[in-house]
Amino acid sequence: VKELVPPFDFQAVVVETWTENGASYGWIALMAFLVAAACGLVGNFLVLRRMSLVGDAISHSVLPGLAGAFLLTQNRGSFPMFLGALAAGVVTTVLIAAIHRRTRVKEDAAIGIVFTTLFAIGVLMIAIFADRVDLDADCVLYGELSFVGLEPQVRVGGWTLGPEPVVRMGAVLALTVVLLMAFYKELLVSSFDGGLAKSLGIRVNGIHYGLMALLSAIVVSAFESVGAILVIAMLILPAATARLLADRLPVMLALTIVVDHCSCSCFGIGRAASRRVAGLLDRGCDGCEWSRVIYARVDIQPDSGPVEICDPAPAFLDWG
Amino acid sequence: MPGRPVLPWWVFVLLASFSVEAEAAKVSDISPASIGEQAVRFFSMQDTSLRYALLGSILLGITCGVLGSFLVVRRLALVGDALSHAVLPGVTLGFLWNMTKDPAAIFIGAVISGLLGTFLVGCITRTTKIKEDAALGIVLASFFAVGLCLMSLIQHLPTGNKSGIEKFLFGQAAAISADDLRFMAIVTVITLGLVAALYKELLTSSFDPGFAASLGLPTKLLHHVLMFLLSAAVVVALQAVGVVLVSAMLITPAAAAFLLTDRMHRMVLLAAVFGLSAGVMGAFFSFLGNNLVTGPLMVLGASTVFAGAYFFGPRHGVIARWWRQYSRAARIQRENTLKAIYHVLERGEFTEEGVGVQSLAEHRRETLPEVEQQVRTLLHHDLATLNVLGDTVYLTPLGWQRASEIVRNHRLWELYLTNAAEIAPDHVHEDAEKIEHVLGEDVVRELERRLNHATLDPHGRNIPAIRDVHTRGRTAPRTVPSGYGGRT
Secondary structure, eight states, X not given: OGGGSOOOXXXXXXXXXXXXXXXXXXXXXXXXXXXXXXXXXXXXXXXXXXXXXXXXXXXXXXXXXXXXXXXXXXXXOHHHHHXXXXXXXHHHHHHHHHHHHHSSOOHHHHHHHHHHHHHHHHHHHHHHTTTTOOOOHHHHHHOOGGGSOOOSXXXXXTEEEEEHHHHHHHHHHHHHHXXXXXXXXXXXXXXXXXXXXXXXXXXXXXXHHHHHHHHHHHHHHHHHHHTTTSHHHHHHHHHHHHHHHOSSHHHHHHHHHHHHHHHHHHHHHHHHHHXXXXXXXXXXXXXXXXXXXXXXXXXXXXXXXXXXXXXXXXXXXGGO | OOHHHHHHHHHHHHHHHHHHHHHHHHHTOOOSSXXXXXXXXXXXXXXXXXXXXXXXXXXXXXXXXXXXXXXHHTTOHHHHHHHHHHTHHHHHHHHHHHTSOOHHHHHHHHHHHHHHHHHHHHHHHHHSSOOHHXXXXXXXXXXXXXXXXXXXXXXXXXXXXXXXXXXXXXXXXXXXXXXXXXXXXXXXXXXXXXXXXXXXXXXXXXXXXXXXXXXTXXXXXXXXXXXXXXXXXXXXXXXXXXXXXXXXXXXXXXXXXXHHOSOHHHHHHHHHHHHHHHHHHHHHHHHHTTSOOHXXXXXXXXXXXXXXXXXXXXXXXXXXXXXXXXXXXXXXXXXXXXXXHHHHHHHTTTOOSSEEHHHHHHHHTOOHHHHHHHHHHHHHTTSEEEOXXXXXXXXXXXXXXXXXXXXXXXXXXXXXXXXXXXXXXXXXXXXXXHHTTTOOHHHHHHHHHHTTTOOBOTTSOBOOOHHHHHOOSTHHHHHSOTTTSSOX
């Protein structure tokens, strides 16, 4: 075991990460931050509503939506996949409600049944159509931030904004922020006191399903960076950390961003380490809990399989 | 619930699920060998590895089903999910211990990291304001991430026998060896033995922890024992289902059994049977599809069983429930029509034998076709007859009985609310409209006794007496007008 973990090399791990190949690394770090921020903001509401594991469920069950959209359209365009994942996310919420409202099976068991079933369907689709689908199972399941392509660049009126996936994620983050701000009051009230929200005339069910739809949208955009299984860490860890530090929701939301930023910095260490030792053990403990481990998912050789789902796909921006 | 109806139901569900799965497999025909040949090979049990895979699936199905029952009734389903992810670092460390797939080392590692995970969940919820769901998510994600890192560490090893470790994620029943199988059998026997020995204690602490504690049962210890057994079950299932989907094998068969029965021991048995059949289905279709990932197939088998129980469960199934609601609504509709006929007859002081459909429609303030439709359902249930012209309804003896019962229930309840609950007489009608359909015979007796067999309701109308209700024949209320005689 010992030869697996080489001695810690400060120069290579901390310094060279930022100096060597800094431009592309900067984009990747920015991408990590955008993903983490979008997930973390929504995650706050999940934690408050005690629905953390619904987040886990949705992140698993968007898989058949992705695979199905791909099989139907036979291209990796973001938009069909996005729609497929969104549909799968909504189906998950509806199915969970159908089981636990209509039978005596409790909600926790209903969640467990629904997401494992959908996830199994997704894994099976990828396994069966592996020869026809350019979906890399590893990439879908665990994500790989380094595969985020830096081409093509998005240009708006002569301005070069940046690599397309980064811009897309930025757009999703912006949408999240706008939606959360627009419905902040409704979300706040219905998260803390459902009864009061109802008596105020807020459509609690609508808010619930809207939140779930937003969650699916974010999860699918975050897919290529973090994969299906570990999105829950992005959703819950920053929010839970913030919850420990603050009592007021606005402060929590702000803290979430800070925590995300910290964990993204840790990504640098993990990435450098993984490049050198092909394996990462926890080093340099700090307050960001384990999120860095997720970012530091070690490279699977890019030539080991098709990784197209992680490739840049036509932007959402192209649609607008 | 009596044992008899259960058996045919789940047999039916199993058969149905088998046939559904078989069709699904044909669609996914990707194997070079024909499906038929593979199926023959499967059922002839020629291959050793196939026999191992099958036995392994059976063992895991039984273990997961039995333990899952306790998870489901204790509402710990998502703890099962978190735990199954949390064993991953232990599994990989067990693998790293001497760089082989040594079942014992993997088992010890998995149990330690599983227990550590549940312990951490407990710590987080006890010491901070973070709720259990978030704590579960934190532990699940953190442990799984560590496990993944360790796993990729193993995959990047320059030397060593690393084959099979990646199968732990999604499972491959065909990879089960004789050693694995022996170990799985031992763990299964120990697990089932412990559950059998502690059955009473587990049962009590699952359904009423307070009562269990007052009996002096160590409920906390029992919880930890259950977590220990769960980790063991996850290890048993590891080879065939994989870490990611073990929770489905824990939750889904048990939830299906939960829908079919009300007794714990029956639920445990059913869940074991469901788990077993899901395991066999998974192994079968995995073999059929040339070693397709086994885990998802098993999970889909279990989900099919659950879907069967969800729709066709005799008591808690959706269709049965829908049918009960539908027939209750239809009965209430019939009873309201009967009541209307009674009211019209009462208005004529029971001098008429029949009621004109037209006057019935006027009384109910509904259109003629609507009332005719309602009368037809009465005819269908032998509650009324029509004359030749089809414009007058006559109640049959049975119809008389039901109509008087409903009116009696309604008026008794109105009287009871006015007298006992002191509600104003003009406020009691709405409530009585609902309760009249569900009052049982014994409740009515009790009401009559408490109201001293009163004959008039708060609005001054007669309450049909017991003898009217049970008098057979249409003539009775006519010759002895209801409520007038006998009780003065």
